[in-house]
Amino acid sequence: MFGSTPQPPQIPPAKQPEQLAPLPMPKEMTPPATANRMAIVLFSGTIDKLMSASIMATGAAAMGMDVEIFLTNWGVWAFRKDDYLTNTRVSADYADKRGVLLEQIAAKKVTSWMENLEGAKEIGSVRITACSHSMTLFDLQLSDLEPIVDEVIGVAAFIERARESAMTLYI
């Protein structure tokens, strides 16, 4: 019964694609995190997402992690001076919930995302940087942003910080 090995059907070898260029591979695999840090790419400028990002940052700061928040595009837009005072933008995919969300925030006196970030900075090491590309795109200088933003940096500088981090969120 087990004596003879059935011969598998002969399958012609798959056609080799014509000389594909090898994918550029890094010399080594990504090294393990070396910093007790949470990195956040904050792309969004709507308060539902800003609120989530600010709570994540606060939680990480409370648990003793450093936090690096990199603002890009609408993230930068939301940090323009005084914009947060009148920002009631909500993600377009939940536009139908905007009214109820704003009502609940007011009724429950929920702390604003800006206050959360200030709190996170107060208890931990939190650095907020703005993407130089977005700054150029929107014609902004660091002085046009809320003072909570520490610096304008390039993407490579952020990637380097994220590479060392224990986790990176994209919000």
Next chain:
Amino acid sequence: MSSVTITREIDARGSYCPGPLMELIRGLKTAAEGEVIAVISSDPGSKTDIPLWVEKSGNELLTVEPLADGAARFIVRKHLRK
């Protein structure tokens, strides 16, 4: 339990995650070694977060008292990080 003197009580009811934890952290920051402070929270997240933070930060959770309104009173002793 031997009697403990609570030197400060922070009522953080009506504050949402991570507000009560932040109140506790702020409260402990200015407390002296061995001082005991209490924080009252109505946020369900505090039931996981406060004990976890207290342990991680090297402080001491003496007790958690459930209150009639569903909130909880966390009593924490400050220990300076060694």
